[in-house]
Amino acid sequence: MKELAGKTAFVTGAASGIGLGIATALAQAGVKVMLCDIEEEALSAAVAELKKTNADVDSVRADVSLKAELQAAAEATTARYGNVHILVNNAGVGGGGPYGMWTDDGWDWTLGVNLRAVVWGIEIFGPLLEKHGEGGHIASTASIAGMISGSSNAYNVSKYGVVALSEGLRLDLAPRGIGVSVLCPGFIRTEILNHRRNLPQRFAGAFRGPPPTTGPMAEAMARIRERIAHGIDPVYVGELVREAIENDWPYIFTDTEFEPLVEMRFARIREGFDRIRARVPKR
Ligand SMILES: NC(=O)c1ccc[n+]([C@@H]2O[C@H](COP(=O)([O-])OP(=O)(O)OC[C@H]3O[C@@H](n4cnc5c(N)ncnc54)[C@H](O)[C@@H]3O)[C@@H](O)[C@H]2O)c1
Numbered sequence: 001m002k003e004l005a006g007k008t009a010f011v012t013g014a015a016s017g018i019g020l021g022i023a024t025a026l027a028q029a030g031v032k033v034m035l036c037d038i039e040e041e042a043l044s045a046a047v048a049e050l051k052k053t054n055a056d057v058d059s060v061r062a063d064v065s066l067k068a069e070l071q072a073a074a075e076a077t078t079a080r081y082g083n084v085h086i087l088v089n090n091a092g093v094g095g096g097g098p099y100g101m102w103t104d105d106g107w108d109w110t111l112g113v114n115l116r117a118v119v120w121g122i123e124i125f126g127p128l129l130e131k132h133g134e135g136g137h138i139a140s141t142a143s144i145a146g147m148i149s150g151s152s153n154a155y156n157v158s159k160y161g162v163v164a165l166s167e168g169l170r171l172d173l174a175p176r177g178i179g180v181s182v183l184c185p186g187f188i189r190t191e192i193l194n195h196r197r198n199l200p201q202r203f204a205g206a207f208r209g210p211p212p213t214t215g216p217m218a219e220a221m222a223r224i225r226e227r228i229a230h231g232i233d234p235v236y237v238g239e240l241v242r243e244a245i246e247n248d249w250p251y252i253f254t255d256t257e258f259e260p261l262v263e264m265r266f267a268r269i270r271e272g273f274d275r276i277r278a279r280v281p282k283r
Contacts, residue, residue: 005030013091015042017190021234027055065112089118089140093195096154109203114158179248187231
């Protein structure tokens with residue numbers, strides 16, 4: 001979608017971090033942006049800040065892991081701005097521990113926000129993007145954790161899901177004039193590790209107690225916390241997403257730090273084929 005000025009975008013998880021960075025970059029390009037988030041106060045503050053730059057922005061509160069709330073947010077967006085051209089499925093939580101720490105609520109919360117809401121976003125907004133014939137784009141935030149998995153946790157599973165969904169959807173929607181991108185960030189300077197602030201009551205059993213303060217898990221968390229604290233600027237990520245929408249990039253990476261691990265995964269997959277290459281399958 002070459003010409004962004006005057007178009008309308010709906011961005012989830014827009015009160016903080018990458019979502020706010022994307023909303024900012026789109027608003028700077030003259031896009032009307034409906035910011036959606038579960039956190040009402042942060043949402044109002046984000047909108048007030050963006051309005052100081054004369055951006056045409058508004059907000060709607062929704063828990064995207066509830067389909068009815070996402071549907072109501074879509075209705076609020078069309079009532080406010082009319083045609084919608086850009087959907088950014090970005091809201092996410094870092095939930096879910098590895099094997100041995102799994103909980104049903106942890107899986108349900110993480111898959112609900114990070115994956116199910118993306119499916120619903122596409123289901124609800126897809127027809128709205130298609131119906132006016134002015135073109136459209138869907139960008140969804142996965143993670144580099146959607147390309148490489150170092151842990152058996154719900155987060156990685158949800159992010160692989162967003163990559164799979166986006167890759168398939170791109171084929172489905174290209175003939176309909178809708179572009180599809182998947183964003184796979186590395187470490188970005190956001191509030192993601194403070195995700196327990198967004199835990200809805202219905203998933204209250206997601207965690208087996210407070211985060212560990214000693215031991216290997218605590219040390220790993222401290223290292224990640226450090227990397228995120230010194231991570232990439234979310235507005236820089238937003239600018240990449242804007243460029244991706246303008247040029248219909250399938251994959252949006254923020255940096256090359258994890259490229260060797262992606263290559264290593266490809267090599268292991270290739271080894272899997274090599275192992276059986278000379279065999280003739282029994283049918
Ligand atoms: N920060 C990173 O290093 C990083 C790396 C890879 C991927 N990501 C992904 O980027 C996306 C944005 O996260 P971030 O890093 O900006 O974190 P963040 O916590 O700063 O922002 C996430 C936003 O999502 C909102 N949110 C959470 N649950 C919600 C719900 N149920 N309904 C509506 N909104 C909800 C939060 O209120 C918050 O405003 C996530 O999908 C995350 O998985 C982040």
